[in-house]
Amino acid sequence: MKSKFQSIYQHLIKDMQNGKYQAGDTLPSEHELTEFFQASRETIRKALKQLSEHGYIQKIQGKGSVVLDLQRLDFPVSGVTSFQELNQQLGMKAETEVVTFKECRATPKQAKQFQLPDDSIVLEIARVRLIDGERIILDKDWFPKNLVPGLTADISSGSIYDYIEKTLGLTISFAKKEIVVELATDEELQLLDVDQGSQIVVVRSLTYLEDATLLQITESRHRPDRFRFVEFARRYKT
Amino acid sequence: MKSKFQSIYQHLIKDMQNGKYQAGDTLPSEHELTEFFQASRETIRKALKQLSEHGYIQKIQGKGSVVLDLQRLDFPVSGVTSFQELNQQLGMKAETEVVTFKECRATPKQAKQFQLPDDSIVLEIARVRLIDGERIILDKDWFPKNLVPGLTADISSGSIYDYIEKTLGLTISFAKKEIVVELATDEELQLLDVDQGSQIVVVRSLTYLEDATLLQITESRHRPDRFRFVEFARRYKT
DNA sequence: CAGTGGTCTAGACCACGGG
DNA sequence: CCGTGGTCTAGACCACTGT
Structure with a gap:
């Protein structure tokens, strides 16, 4: 049903909502995530790409993926929502x-x-x-x-x-x-x-x-x- | 400077603007595009993914990538533009x-x-x-x-x-x-x-x-x- | 069935950041 | 220098569409 990278995407969102990763934190490196999720790097990268597009993280070359805080929960009208x-x-x-x-x-x-x-x-x-x-x-x-x-x-x-x-x-x-x-x-x-x-x-x-x-x-x-x-x-x- | 998939992305946009591919047309298959652009399939797919995200095409499994017509040129305010x-x-x-x-x-x-x-x-x-x-x-x-x-x-x-x-x-x-x-x-x-x-x-x-x-x-x-x-x-x- | 896109892998090389 | 992310590859298997 769900693809692997979608599951990873959702798993990471939950981690951010639970406070495991907070605004300003850096996520584990892509290499570390491949081990944790038992997935290839490209699969991890698909999940991170989606997090980045949806405003959850900012990827910075040479540094890592930084968790953003955009109070994004207050009114998610953007996108297609009824x-x-x-x-x-x-x-x-x-x-x-x-x-x-x-x-x-x-x-x-x-x-x-x-x-x-x-x-x-x-x-x-x-x-x-x-x-x-x-x-x-x-x-x-x-x-x-x-x-x-x-x-x-x-x-x-x-x-x-x-x-x-x-x-x-x-x-x-x-x-x-x-x-x-x-x-x-x-x-x-x-x-x-x-x-x-x-x-x-x-x-x-x-x-x-x-x-x-x-x-x-x-x-x-x-x-x-x-x-x-x-x-x-x-x-x-x- | 420019990555391969970005060049392909822009190449395809030009083809759509020139009228080589028109609204409703189906783009060549990913396999055909790999040969035309001498790139691997994942690279072609990155370019197509971006076209899809920016509203140029709609990918349909089992069929192909259909060119969209959304009169998208009339006022591109969405995104970050000054x-x-x-x-x-x-x-x-x-x-x-x-x-x-x-x-x-x-x-x-x-x-x-x-x-x-x-x-x-x-x-x-x-x-x-x-x-x-x-x-x-x-x-x-x-x-x-x-x-x-x-x-x-x-x-x-x-x-x-x-x-x-x-x-x-x-x-x-x-x-x-x-x-x-x-x-x-x-x-x-x-x-x-x-x-x-x-x-x-x-x-x-x-x-x-x-x-x-x-x-x-x-x-x-x-x-x-x-x-x-x-x-x-x-x-x-x- | 053949052809399409969707996902995943393992490995390679490059570019950037910081010690 | 090393560790980070960015790109690219070749090949594999799956799911869906049409004939």
């Missing part, structure tokens, strides 16, 4: 209210994005997210109907990602996101606790499966005072 | 106005972040970015003075990153960014073309060198109607 997953990770008091669940014909733009014929059927779902009783977020999702058979309004009030990955067995692979700020529309004024003339943070995403087919178009509208986005990024030298 | 670099890439009509350039004592919080003694000297730089003549962005930067010797107000009106990487020979490695929305302060009302009561998009960044020392604290304040952030993200299955 509201429901965040909810669980952070233990927020959150509720979801499904306001729309219907089939409709794809707009020409959507049809093109999904690479489907015009007027194909897509599922449109709108959900309001309540945090501590306040209506903070409005999520609108569109799926090609044939990709998500059996999806119901009831499931949508929980985690759609869970249903897609665990029940349907699809694998979500990557996403493109865009963040902009727009004026609140009438719909948002109705559904969210915001005042007229307010600005809204809009996160538009395209989510793809591992065979690179587009699964989902999302527009997530956030009340600006409760919006926060955190990212860890490495610099690529061209 | 305003001046973006400016050049996009050919915007942009000007920079340095409004503050002074040495001052670090606040306790800054001293802690930089891991310097209290009251160490830091360089504070504030710059207004004008796009098409409008005052759109206010950037505030703080550097430990000893890390950026010879940095002047004049250099700051160009690219500080250029100075740091090319003149000082430092290597910028990674950054942590946070995006929030706040109410405009008096300072922003004075320096930017915004109205009272306006909201401002604030991007706070910590930028680190390759030995994991903190180089720079940045607060970048954007007029919301001209702000856009784009990200390509892969999903990690825990």
Whole structure:
């Protein structure tokens, strides 16, 4: 099931979370790790590469792998994560209210994005997210109907990602996101606790499966005072 | 200078940009690429891994590597990129106005972040970015003075990153960014073309060198109607 | 079945950091 | 100088996709 380097990766993360390795510490050398994990050096290096990409360590040639402290646990929105997953990770008091669940014909733009014929059927779902009783977020999702058979309004009030990955067995692979700020529309004024003339943070995403087919178009509208986005990024030298 | 897999990575990017491989195409198999580039399979795979991470291709087991089309060129803000670099890439009509350039004592919080003694000297730089003549962005930067010797107000009106990487020979490695929305302060009302009561998009960044020392604290304040952030993200299955 | 990518190995050489 | 990480190789076996 799990590959060796993934296990090593997770083992080392646990060691860092347990405090076995603390921020500023240097991990054992790659050579030492090969002995401890009974793995070849390239396998160890794959695990370390992943730790480095995800912001856990910084590799320094000639010295070693230094454990980073980026308070990285406070809001891991970067990457592809659903509201429901965040909810669980952070233990927020959150509720979801499904306001729309219907089939409709794809707009020409959507049809093109999904690479489907015009007027194909897509599922449109709108959900309001309540945090501590306040209506903070409005999520609108569109799926090609044939990709998500059996999806119901009831499931949508929980985690759609869970249903897609665990029940349907699809694998979500990557996403493109865009963040902009727009004026609140009438719909948002109705559904969210915001005042007229307010600005809204809009996160538009395209989510793809591992065979690179587009699964989902999302527009997530956030009340600006409760919006926060955190990212860890490495610099690529061209 | 350049490693073999980096050269292959760049070669393949050029092929995709030239149209030799187009969106939806499948790249030659790893085996074929080993022959073409006279490299071992693991080396080819390193190049393909990087293409995949940066959103150029999607690898599909049993099938091949499919070229993606994510209109990825329109605004590459994700990652660590400076305003001046973006400016050049996009050919915007942009000007920079340095409004503050002074040495001052670090606040306790800054001293802690930089891991310097209290009251160490830091360089504070504030710059207004004008796009098409409008005052759109206010950037505030703080550097430990000893890390950026010879940095002047004049250099700051160009690219500080250029100075740091090319003149000082430092290597910028990674950054942590946070995006929030706040109410405009008096300072922003004075320096930017915004109205009272306006909201401002604030991007706070910590930028680190390759030995994991903190180089720079940045607060970048954007007029919301001209702000856009784009990200390509892969999903990690825990 | 053949062809694809995914993982792992053992060993080699190089480049960098610090004593 | 030695120990560190960075790169590269040749070969092996597995898992998945399509015919």
